[in-house]
Amino acid sequence: MMDAGRHPLIDVLTNSELVHLEGEAHNFTATIRRHPRYVSEDLCTGCGQCADDCPVVVPNEFEVGMGARKAIYSPFAQAVPNSYIIDRENCLNDDFLVCNNCYKSCDRDAINYDDRGEDIQVRVGSVIAATGFDVYNATAIPSYGYGRFDNVLTNMELERVLNATGPTRGHIVRPSDHKVPKKIAFIQCVGSRGEGGEAGCQYCSRYCCMNAVKDCLLVKQHEPDIEELLIYYIDMRAAGKGFEEFYQRSLGQPELKYVRGRPSKILEDPDSKDLIVYVEDGETGQLSRTRVDMAVLSTGAQASCSNPKLAEVLGLDLDENGFFKVESRWGSPLHTEREGIYLCGCAAGINDVSDSVAQASGAAAEAEKFVVKHRVEEKEEEKKELDVSGPPRVGVFLCHCGINIAGVLDIDALEKYARTIPDVAYVENNLFLCSDEGQRLIQDKVLENKLNRVVVAACTPRTHEPVFQENIEEIGLNPYLFEMVNVRDQCSWVHTNVADVATEKARDLILMGVARARHLQPLYRQSIPIQTSVLVVGGGVAGMSAALLLEAQGFKVYLIDKAGRLGGRLNNLTRVYPANLLAVELARTMVDKVHDSRIEAMASTEITSIGGFIGNFDVATTNGNFKVGSIIVATGADIHVPDGAFGFGRYENVMTNQQLEDILVAARGKIAIEGKRPKNIVFVQCVGSRDPENNPACSRYCCPTTIKQAIRLRENNVNVIVLHRDMRTVGAKSEEHYRHARSLGVKFIRYTPERLPQIIGSGNRAKGVELVELALKRTLEIDADYIVLAAGMVPDKASTSHLQEILKLPLGADGFFSERHAKLGPVETTTGGVFVVGCASGPKDIADSIAQGAAAAAKVASIVSRDRVALDPTTCIVEESLCRACGQCVEICQYHAPSLVEAVSGLMVAKINQALCMGCGTCASWCPTGAVTALHFTDDQINSMMDALLAQEA
Amino acid sequence: MAPRLSKGSGVLVIGGGIAGIQAALDLAASRVKVYLVEKAPSLGGRMAQLDKTFPTMDCAI
CATH class of the missing domain: 3.50.50.60 (FAD/NAD(P)-binding domain)
Incomplete structure (x- = not known):
């Protein structure tokens, strides 16, 4: 949110709406109506004096009516923009007696009762509807x-x-x-x-x-x-x-x-x-x-109440639930009927955060196709750095995090204490340092007090360190002269009930933070030239979706698949929901598109090795070698083989849902199994999923698949009974299908893992299922000609372990690739320039896989749309004069960053490739001569923290 | 006030919740100009109202 607010290429227009759109893809003209705010965004500093003086108290919408706000207000503490706004419905100035309190209290003359708003016209190549x-x-x-x-x-x-x-x-x-x-x-x-x-x-x-x-x-x-x-x-x-x-x-x-x-x-x-x-x-x-x-x-x-009006402006239709209608021809959830207009988030249906985020990135990649010629040239700004050469002048900023921190820790005591630490030149506290106001406070105080080191005692550096680093960089302070102390997660959260001890621990952490800050040195990001081509591994829907979008943006794409043809799992499916497309048709559409494009598609091709790093990967395959700047892993997943479970393997009429799918794919019109129309089919759900011992995860795809198959069978007069634990029909239109299946007479009976259905059989054929019916507490015997096991989705072990090894990708406990952040980074990995999409990172349906493929295309484009990439400078370096070329760093580094080279002196020394180094510091702690230094985590910096703590104890 | 007509061509993103913000950031990261339009007075959408997100329990803001 903060990032969007401060990005130079993003114009944030709040309190505004689109009122008119004309033209077509590549060339829309949009009219945006900015409704009057009555407070100038440029002048307002968010000080809040006006709200203090406002006499009108009304319920606060943000607190869903539970709290109160004034008639002039800021929606919430971290709002972007942080400018206040007047709610004229409740403002007294429209009454007989003019109040004018806010006008009088604002010393920046930001209040303007005569604000009439304005209509702004912008030219855009494409539009994304991300209504909530x-x-x-x-x-x-x-x-x-x-x-x-x-x-x-x-x-x-x-x-x-x-x-x-x-x-x-x-x-x-x-x-x-x-x-x-x-x-x-x-x-x-x-x-x-x-x-x-x-x-x-x-x-x-x-x-x-x-x-x-x-x-x-x-x-x-x-x-x-x-x-x-x-x-x-x-x-x-x-x-x-x-x-x-x-x-x-x-x-x-x-x-x-x-x-x-x-x-x-x-x-x-x-x-x-x-x-x-x-x-x-x-x-x-x-x-x-x-x-x-x-x-x-x-x-x-529910669908946003703003959808009908917006749909009219965009010239789009809504579905029966009030969501935007998806053009399903491409199997993607992002397309509308109008070229150049895309959907994401909850615009077309309800999605959770991670799917919304993936769709948003996907929609960005779609939208980007229409504006590739309009990428903004970046000017290398010569930023003037502040002079930090003098003795350390440390600023300590304490964040309340609302009451997350201040509700437990004694902020006043910490502030007083911090003032006593040597070299601390300034101390201040704030309700939310991450808010616009807090960020500006830090900037102002650094400049006013000529601070050359900043310590923020707040929440977790994992999410917030970059925010503060960018903030001080804006005013010319090197971002590596910043130290973050986590007094929330490590103090106020874990020691909630012992406030005094928590405060004492926070004191120590701040003391150590200041000690380290004294030794911090400026570091500078180097940039290296990169390849603008891309490798996509896996030619299923996710991989093809990514490849097509990158090609449409003009990038060179290599798409490889170890199978003999593209299409992946799609080749073995009947219909695809919610699009209700024949899977073969969708496969053909996508594969044809790939073949008609400039994508270099290679079937029956496997990777033999990958070397290099973000921007410069050397890829060797069984079908030739090439260089790429970025890699997308779309290797899919396998279906669990339920050997021994529920009579699978023992009885010939027990099959998996994929085996049934194969039968349904082959069936033209009437369904026959073993030459006959089946009468009774029983499905068993959660086979090889939701099993704490073997696979605790829910495979997500199986409930909707069973519903799809059950409907098809029922339409052919087959009696269908589904034995399940919970029917999880969460995807678009999935619940509606579930309802439809029930209306057709498909029966659903619940079982619990403690009382699994028992298969009854004789010889090599199952006869039926025995099951304890929970509500009636009686045993049911169900006849079945065939038993279908909804087998879970499991990692493709061969591909996964191979790629994990050569790309250094971490796997989760479930054996699938781990994403950078479950919610906010669903397609990113911890390896720079490498992305994971589709079922390779966990079970997904076709639509979600396509959206993820598109999302990775957007992420890759943000790398390869430039010809250079900046490297993180927190790496390890070797002091050549101390190195004895023992080679231990080469041995121990799992990223293959160090190597032995000949120095100018003619002696062998270790050299660390800065692009490969992840800055983990393993080599620095291992090096027997102390030749390796982990920048930003030097011995000086770490030891100073220990010394500060121990000196105090002594 | 006279309408302003921007030069060049960007992308219009309607909705300043988590999805709209993510789309805008991805476009801007690829050097594309973005107009992010939100009907409420602040960005943030529903996510800003949430306390924590599961399963990582990160702060929703």
Whole structure:
């Protein structure tokens, strides 16, 4: 958010909307209406004096009405832009008596009551619609009493209650009496899956299951004395990378109870304001009444109410749910009916954060095709650096992080203490140093006080160090003269209940931070020339999607696949949903496009070796060698072979869903297996998935696949019974298909892992399935001609281990490639210039794989659209005069960065390739002569921290 | 006020939530000019309202 706000190429137009669009792809003219803010963004510094003086108090939308704000306000502390805005509906100046308080209090004359807004016209080559979602209005289900009963909240309200900056400052209290609740009920699917009356939606809102699990864990963290957290659910849909594992972890919490069932109503005890939840347990069939202190409704997500107006401006249609209609011809979720206009996030349906992020990058790659000729030339700015040659003058900035830090640590005491540390020239504290205001504060104070080192005591450097580094770089202070001390994760969060000890630890960490800061030296990023060609490994949908988009942007692309033809898994499928395309047709469309393009596609080709680094990879294959600047890994996954499970391998009529798919692909019209029309088919879900011992992950693709196959069979008059644990139909149109399958008469029966269905057979054929029916507690015997096992998706071990080795890509516990960040970096890896897409990083459906391929294209373009790449200067270097060329660094480095070369003197010495070095420092600690220095983590810098701490103890 | 007409050609991104911001950043990283339009007074969308994201439990802002 901050990054977008400060990027020189991004014009942020808030309080604005698109009102007109004319022209076509390559050449649109957009009219954007900037609504009046009545406060100048250029002049306002966000000091907040105006809001202090404003007499009007109204409910705060950001706090979903729970907190208060003034008529002149900033939406939230870290808002971008941080300029205030006047809400004229509530401002007194439109009344008979003019108030003018804000006008008078602003010493920068930023207030302008006569602001009329303006229409701005811009020329663009393409458009991306990234509209979000609205939350279902829970008052539409009167039986849950939302709006009538004080202690019924929505999940969005709970998010704000849990937040340290929220209306209760992170304390969980129930609204009626501000007491800490002991028992909380979470009610799922409120307004989703056809459970919300006319105002509700038919689809699954996808985010709410995991949101409830997360909130329960957070509630427990905030209030360890909580007695009971009840989640009432229909199916627990933990279908995403790491989700099932997260859910499994929550099952170990004794306070957390999952109850399968949908409450019929909630009543309020008028005296105590306690709530009584009425529910029929879906597993035991028992009716129960449960008294709780508070209830949280997991409200569904709906299409943004701004969609109809925007659709009209963009000339697009909406679907029956109010989302933008996807042009499904390409199997991609990003395309609209109009060329040059793309969709992402929740514009076309509900997505979780990581899929939204992948789609957003994908839409960027699509949009970029139309503006490749308009890339902005970058000028090498000669930035003037501040003079830092004098003795250290350290500035220490303490962040409250709302109450995340200040709620536990004694900030005043820390501030006083920091002033006493030698060389500290300035100390200041701030509510949010990451906000616009906080960032400017640091800049101003550095310049005013001629500071040459900055220490920020705040949250985690993992997400925020770059933010602060860029900030000081803007004013000419070298970004490596910055030190971050994590007093949140390491102090206030882990030692919440012992504030004095936490403060003491924060003191020590700050002392050590200052000690290191004294020894910090400026470092400079070198840049190296790069190759602008790209290698895509794997010719399935994800790989082809990436390759096509990069080619469309004019880059040279090599696309290789070890199979004899492109298309990957698509070649073995019938239809692809939600697009409802014949898989062979989609495969043909994409493969034809690849062959018609300038992509160098090579089937039956394998990688033999890859050397080099970002911008300069040397690739050797069984089909020739080439150089590329970036690599996309799209090697897909395998399907689990359920040997021995459920009679697979023993009975000839037990097959996997892929084997059934092969039969369905071959079937023209009528379906026949072994020459006959089958009568009864039983599906068993979660075979080789959600199994804590072997594969704890949910494979995500199998539920929708079973539904697809069940519908096809049912349409051919086959009786179909699906044995499942939770039906996880979370993707676009998936829930609707589930509903359709049920309406066609497909039967769904639940089983639990404790009572697995037993296959009955004789000879080499299975006869049926025996299963304990949970609700009726009786054993069912189900006849079956065929039993289909929905086999999970597992890593393609051969490809994965080969590429892991040569590209240094980390694998997750599930055996799939790990992404840089599960939410925010879904296609990036920890190796620069290397990206992972599709099922290589975990199970995905066709549409998500295509979106990920597109996303990687955008990431790659950001590298190869330049002819140089900047390298991180925190690497290791060798002091030649100390090196004895023992070669131990060469041995130990897993990135192959050091090598022995002949020095000018004629002697052999170690030299470290700066582009390959990851700065891990292993060689520096290993080097017997101390010849290797890890820049930014030098012995001086590290030892000074120890010395400072120990000197204090002594 | 007279309308302004920009020179050159960029991409228009509608919506300043997590998806819109990500799209804008990726385009800008590839040297493409972006106009990021948001109807609310601040960027951030729904994500800014969330407390933490799972499973990494990072700060949502």
